Amino acid sequence: MSLRLTSYTDYALRVLIFLAAKGNDELSSIREISEVYGISKNHLMKIIYGLGKMGIIKTIRGRNGGIRLAKEPKDINIGAVVRQTEEDFRIVECFDSDHNVCVISPVCTLRHILHEALAAYLHVLDQYTLADLVADPKSYRIHFMKQSET
Numbered sequence: 001m002s003l004r005l006t007s008y009t010d011y012a013l014r015v016l017i018f019l020a021a022k023g024n025d026e027l028s029s030i031r032e033i034s035e036v037y038g039i040s041k042n043h044l045m046k047i048i049y050g051l052g053k054m055g056i057i058k059t060i061r062g063r064n065g066g067i068r069l070a071k072e073p074k075d076i077n078i079g080a081v082v083r084q085t086e087e088d089f090r091i092v093e094c095f096d097s098d099h100n101v102c103v104i105s106p107v108c109t110l111r112h113i114l115h116e117a118l119a120a121y122l123h124v125l126d127q128y129t130l131a132d133l134v135a136d137p138k139s140y141r142i143h144f145m146k147q148s149e150t
Contacts, residue, residue: 005082005086006085006086006087007043008046008047008050008085008086008087009081009082009085009086011037011039011043011044011047012047012050012051012081012085013078013081013082013133014033014037014039015033015044015047015048015051015057016051016056016057016069016076016081016130016133017130017133017134017140018033018036018037018140019057019067019068019069020069020073020076020130020131020133020134020137021134021137021140022137023137024068024069026066027060027064027065027066027067027068028066028067028068029066029067030044030045030048030067048067050085052067052070054081054084055070055071056069056070056071056076056081057069057070058070069130072131073129073130073131073133073134074129074130074131075129076129076130076131077126077128077129078125078126078128078129078130078132078133079122079123079124079125079126079127079128080126082122082125083122089118
């Protein structure tokens with residue numbers, strides 16, 4: 001990871017924003033989320049499955065089924081979601097001691113600086129919850145409705 005989120009994490013956060021903005025009064029569908037964001041249903045199915053395994057969303061099966069948040073938005077920490085959805089945080093080769101072949105590793109201070117930068121990055125994300133991202137759910141809902149009309 002280069003302090004850049006993978007598309008998996010990006011889409012996972014978008015799904016959570018969508019669900020938080022919509023609220024838990026009604027269920028959402030993968031099709032609905034796919035149409036609003038222009039993300040493939042197959043990709044979203046993997047993300048929904050992963051978020052369900054993390055206990056962040058709840059999936060209701062059946063004819064009238066769908067998905068919704070399993071927790072209140074204020075209880076979903078953004079830093080925790082990013083840590084759970086990102087594959088790794090190896091910014092540079094020397095972050096992975098098993099595969100590090102960099103010849104300057106024993107004397108290089110860049111690794112420590114980058115480790116500090118990564119810690120600061122995650123610290124900022126840890127300060128926010130899903131509720132912070134969707135402080136005005138109504139404006140999101142209006143925007144989502146406009147997107148689905150196009």
